[in-house]
Amino acid sequence: MSENTVIQEIKCMLSIEDALHQYLGIKPDRKSNAKSLNIKCPFHNDRSPSFTIWPQSNTWKCWAGCGHGDVINLVSKIHSFSNEDAILLLRKQLLIERKWPATVYTTWINNRKLLTGFKETKKQIVFMLLEIRSLFKIVLKQVTSFEDIDLLGDVYHTIPLIEKYLEELESREIEMQIATVKHLLPFLNKWRENCE
Numbered sequence: 001m002s003e004n005t006v007i008q009e010i011k012c013m014l015s016i017e018d019a020l021h022q023y024l025g026i027k028p029d030r031k032s033n034a035k036s037l038n039i040k041c042p043f044h045n046d047r048s049p050s051f052t053i054w055p056q057s058n059t060w061k062c063w064a065g066c067g068h069g070d071v072i073n074l075v076s077k078i079h080s081f082s083n084e085d086a087i088l089l090l091r092k093q094l095l096i097e098r099k100w101p102a103t104v105y106t107t108w109i110n111n112r113k114l115l116t117g118f119k120e121t122k123k124q125i126v127f128m129l130l131e132i133r134s135l136f137k138i139v140l141k142q143v144t145s146f147e148d149i150d151l152l153g154d155v156y157h158t159i160p161l162i163e164k165y166l167e168e169l170e171s172r173e174i175e176m177q178i179a180t181v182k183h184l185l186p187f188l189n190k191w192r193e194n195c196e
Ligand SMILES: [Zn+2]
Pocket: 041, 042, 043, 044, 046, 051, 062, 063, 064, 065, 066, 067
């Protein structure tokens, strides 16, 4: 089944109202033939109902700026997932692909749990790598001779390494992300000590 078909299927099977009910326990009260309905936005401290749902197109919008879109990006926003992860979750929950083996699903759920635990750590590591990279780039701009290059050999080698780590941290493979975070954690701790 192609990714596009899956997306269409999800949009047909799950309404914005059902998603709000299922994942947040919110039950929008719809007058039978209203074209749209407004509720208090679940994503910000909303005093007036600024969250509009259009059941016909199965779309939503928060007029205070929390976002807008379809049922998939609504679910990804509710869970703080990427759209890809929301699609994975929904295709399983809506039984779109009955053949998705239970073990694959369990592994995926476990990895997600692991991931939320180190999401913050990963963010800090990415921040650290970006800081180091920009520092090194400043240093490299001051290189004027081959002797300088000799002295700065380590810096030269470190920049591609940082690029590699950043790539791994953005990888779709959760295992890869975890391995990289584990590998860089001691550096992060040292970096923190130095910053204090
Ligand atoms: Zn909002």
